[in-house]
Amino acid sequence: MNIAVIGTGYVGLVAGTCFAESGNDVICVDVDEQKIDILKTGVPTIYEPGLRDLLERNIEEGRLRFTTDLDSAVRASLVIFIAVGTPEGEDGSADLTHVLGVARNIARCTDDYKVIVTKSTVPVGTGDRVRQEIAAVSDTEVDVVSNPEFLKEGAAVDDFMKPDRVVIGTESDRAREIMVELYSPFVRTGNPIITMGLRSAEMTKYAANALLATKISFMNEIANLCELLGVDVNEVRVGIGSDHRIGTQFLFPGVGFGGSCFPKDLRALLKMGHEAGRPLQVVEASERVNNAQKEILYEKIRDYFGGKLSGLKIAVWGLAFKPRTDDMREASSVTIIDKLLDDGARVVAYDPEAMERARSRFGDRIQYAANAYVALEKADALAVVTEWNEFRRPNFAKMRELLSRPIIFDGRNIYTPAEIRKHGFTYVSIGAPIVEG
Numbered sequence: 256m257n258i259a260v261i262g263t264g265y266v267g268l269v270a271g272t273c274f275a276e277s278g279n280d281v282i283c284v285d286v287d288e289q290k291i292d293i294l295k296t297g298v299p300t301i302y303e304p305g306l307r308d309l310l311e312r313n314i315e316e317g318r319l320r321f322t323t324d325l326d327s328a329v330r331a332s333l334v335i336f337i338a339v340g341t342p343e344g345e346d347g348s349a350d351l352t353h354v355l356g357v358a359r360n361i362a363r364c365t366d367d368y369k370v371i372v373t374k375s376t377v378p379v380g381t382g383d384r385v386r387q388e389i390a391a392v393s394d395t396e397v398d399v400v401s402n403p404e405f406l407k408e409g410a411a412v413d414d415f416m417k418p419d420r421v422v423i424g425t426e427s428d429r430a431r432e433i434m435v436e437l438y439s440p441f442v443r444t445g446n447p448i449i450t451m452g453l454r455s456a457e458m459t460k461y462a463a464n465a466l467l468a469t470k471i472s473f474m475n476e477i478a479n480l481c482e483l484l485g486v487d488v489n490e491v492r493v494g495i496g497s498d499h500r501i502g503t504q505f506l507f508p509g510v511g512f513g514g515s516c517f518p519k520d521l522r523a524l525l526k527m528g529h530e531a532g533r534p535l536q537v538v539e540a541s542e543r544v545n546n547a548q549k550e551i552l553y554e555k556i557r558d559y560f561g562g563k564l565s566g567l568k569i570a571v572w573g574l575a576f577k578p579r580t581d582d583m584r585e586a587s588s589v590t591i592i593d594k595l596l597d598d599g600a601r602v603v604a605y606d607p608e609a610m611e612r613a614r615s616r617f618g619d620r621i622q623y624a625a626n627a628y629v630a631l632e633k634a635d636a637l638a639v640v641t642e643w644n645e646f647r648r649p650n651f652a653k654m655r656e657l658l659s660r661p662i663i664f665d666g667r668n669i670y671t672p673a674e675i676r677k678h679g680f681t682y683v684s685i686g687a688p689i690v691e692g
């Protein structure tokens with residue numbers, strides 16, 4: 256099938272590459288010329304495990320091309336995915352400037368039947384607006400489909416190749432058949448392609464993200480209470496997660512959620528609720544709890560040092576909003592580091608993938624370590640902010656030698672008190688009693 260994907264960010268680049276991998280002819284389009292020039296050479300512009308190999312192979316085999324020329328991509332394609340950003344607008348709603356702009360441009364060069372698919376996360380009713388934008392410019396027959404994306408950054412290729420489910424929202428039988436055919440190679444193990452109305456599909460994406468975010472905020476609240484009551488939340492987590500109705504995922508307490516999706520999608524959903532005269536109180540609470548939780552590791556560090564952080568050197572392990580990505584959008588690391596700097600602390604940071612992005616965010620306000628151990632040299636404490644695998648089994652003896660004071664603030668509960676005690680660290684985690692060194 257001939258496919259165009261407009262927007263080559265985390266979603267568009269992964270989707271385009273994976274569609275090519277399953278045998279389609281794919282043209283990816285972006286307005287960012289520099290990005291397109293890099294992608295043409297087979298070099299991914301984001302870090303995602305497995306992406307580089309797929310990109311190289313599919314370019315080499317001629318199934319995957321990159322261009323800034325939207326017209327030719329649209330003319331050559333039957334299915335056109337819109338995967339541009341939907342950033343937060345000033346009032347919290349999703350900014351649809353890019354999505355609707357692309358829809359108008361597609362309409363200008365549409366000469367025969369097309370399936371136009373919104374893959375970007377868009378508020379309920381956007382598909383109808385896309386249809387209107389197109390109808391205002393062109394009378395060629397098109398069908399509009401909502402196909403929200405559920406991939407996780409850090410496992411995006413795997414998630415796309417083997418999705419738990421594919422959601423296709425449309426009122427058109429013709430478009431539905433084309434979409435089902437396109438996705439059938441990805442669900443050969445029997446995971447469902449769920450077809451529904453267009454507006455239902457748009458809402459499904461927000462409801463999924465809001466529920467997952469709420470699970471995280473709920474567990475963080477329980478963790479904070481556990482701490483005050485002398486309970487270890489890690490035990491409680493295992494105790495409740497074994498109930499199939501609850502499940503084990505998204506129950507890990509920590510420093511709150513960040514990233515390019517949960518925070519902005521929650522705010523867009525809240526906005527939808529307000530506009531419809533039905534404010535979403537649970538979602539509101541999830542967001543409020545999360546905003547507070549993003550500061551919690553900083554507060555623990557500040558309190559431990561009696562409010563005097565000036566001149567102290569704090570090593571930070573992990574900057575990306577989660578492991579296996581270089582994405583730092585709305586990352587808790589940013590909140591924590593800004594707070595530490597405001598209090599006069601010096602920060603030396605290390606992340607396996609996000610160092611470049613950190614440099615553009617913090618410039619020379621922090622120091623950047625060449626590896627995790629270099630960050631610890633003469634530091635007064637270590638703060639673990641992202642749970643990268645390489646931080647999970649470190650050389651504790653070496654860490655003790657490097658740190659001026661053996662204190663670990665673990666924002667992701669990746670260590671166990673027993674191993675910490677063995678090495679004589681003081682250990683402050685989330686939702687569990689402090690282990691004194």
Ligand SMILES: NC(=O)c1ccc[n+]([C@@H]2O[C@H](COP(=O)([O-])OP(=O)(O)OC[C@H]3O[C@@H](n4cnc5c(N)ncnc54)[C@H](O)[C@@H]3O)[C@@H](O)[C@H]2O)c1
Pocket residue numbers: 261262263264265266267284285286287290338339340341353356357374375376377404405406407408515516
């Ligand atoms: N990142 C995720 O994990 C994820 C997961 C599911 C859904 N989503 C949603 O998918 C959408 C895209 O997210 P992302 O993280 O890939 O965004 P991104 O910011 O990484 O990429 C967006 C891309 O679109 C390009 N673009 C903007 N305007 C354009 C135009 N007019 N024509 C062509 N290209 C244009 C930008 O240059 C950029 O490369 C958003 O709606 C997001 O909410 C993201």
